[in-house]
Amino acid sequence: MTIWILFAVMTGAAVLAVLLPLSRRVSAEEASSAVGERLFYEDQLKEIERDRARGLISDAEMRAAKAEAARRLIRATADEPKPTDTVDEPALRRRRAASAIALSSVPLLALAVYGAYGSPHLPAQPIAARLQQTIDPATIGVAEAVARIEAHLADNPEDGRGWDVLGPVYMRQGRFEDAANAYLNALRLLGEEPTRLANLGEALVNADAGVVKERARLAFARAVELDANQPKALFYLARAAEQEGNLAQAKAQYEDIVRRSPPGAAWLPIVNERIAALGGVPIAPTIDPQAGAAIAALPEEDRLAAIGGMVERLEARLMENGGTAEEWVRLLRSYSVLGQRERGAQALAQARAALAEDAAGLASLNAAATELGLEN
Template identity: 25%
Template structure:
């Protein structure tokens, strides 16, 4: 209410000032000839002063006096014909004042209704923080958020992959205490966009592993829950992020989602600080760094902070190409394949990737992809050998080793 009172007084003051100027001009109106006479008389006085100072000679002074005197006579004759000047019409002046006031006040209100937040209560900093805390305590739980997420379109799958995941589901269901199977199921349900099933499998994995867990396990579960809720960070996901950051304060994905949470809680100031620190720790090109760079400018605007771009340290590795897939003819033929034939085709794709990495080398994400694929196919010994070779190739690259370790863990290998 204070804001409305303030802008009303400002608008009325501006309208009153404008009206005063218009009405005063009306009351002070005078004939143009009267103004001309004052100017000409001042010119005559200035001529005498210039002559005394020696600026002009007598002949020039006389010539100027004659010209000015002629103009004075003409102005006086014109003044005699006009009893007054040409004043502004009173009715028109008052109408102009009313219209100007209406335009100023109405325009102000219309502009605020467009750009402002009509009906929004006055909120100082303390009130906004209190409102944020209240929302944090009462915001929707995970299940409620999931219920509001619209159905997602089915992803384009390589032939045989859906059958392979279906087999994995069956195996994991028959062996509910198999940590490796639950970890693989979580990974591949996520690949299919089944995030609810993915985080449920991840929960089973955490339950089975009990206390033998890494910080990233909690962070991965939080990420899957956030994806299942359409990007919303629920209280349950927040607890997992807290667990992750308590064990590993520099965990990049958890820091990204924690900043996202603070933005959703209307605390962009906290989100901005967390994201700035995360950008400074890098590494450049990491998925969470890309996510922060895409949103931090808007978060800074919401926080009222002038943002200067920050260049994260480190260089991103080459992006991994997709697993070698079938060509158009293979896709057409796959529609008529049996489940065994499609699985054999997948093995062929894995074999081609393995051969290429053995002969030509590749990036860390490609090696991680191969390890994961071998884990899905159940070739644990081969996956272990590939993991050992990859660690040798990327022994000096901390980021690459982290990617390989994550892939090995998901494949059920000992890091």
């Protein structure tokens, strides 16, 4: 109830501040005095001109005297009541009635609008109480979710999980310094983990306007130490080489990322875009996504045998059923990796026959063949 009394007092004060001047009545004596002062200074100006005409004052004295009289005339004119200020008693009563109506109608109108569009039936709910409620992702907004997590972390700064959750949210909001700080806290509390280190590096890169500086490079290098196939870390390390002008090294690193990646990986388009920007030909990965991890763990001799078996199965499928240009290019690259140049040349001839009616596919195939040296 106290809050409503306070709102009523504030509204009344605001309305009175605007309407009170309207209720003031200027007396006839005040009006007459103001008019008389104006006439006095007008006569004074004329008198100064007459004195100059009689030679009683110089031009300089005349200008100074007229300037002073003119200033006083302007001030007197500004203070002179307007015709509407000197109202009679009936007009004054009408003004006061209008003021009273406005004083009562403005608060009533505000209450009516609030009743129609507000929620006066809901109980008061302080922010602290709202933050303590269970978060329902279907109904809560991002800003409120972040506020709740931040409030939780303010009371529980050692909650590494909370910092790990907050980092990606800050990234989506463009708060890159805050995201980097969140990832640093998560790493401190939860320990080093390749993806977390790569995310820290990415936040630092974004905070530095896309430049891979030393702090970010160290995070990416550590991520690769823990996981040699961490794609985000590998990409930004290649990006660092590109920014430093080591374009051949950057291109080789980008191509290595593609070869390590499973087909359909989300990062492949942007990596191939960088390869194309550096004058290379976009390539397709050569490792089956489901077998890649198992093959990587095998000894060298067994790994090559496993890759050979995969390549043979891919070749058999393409010979029997045909395939896309991307699949034929993958086969060519596989033979190149295995050092089987002759089989690569044979596969190239078969691919050209299979793609004879696909101009775009042939162009992609021929570009890959040139890159792999199969045209010589």
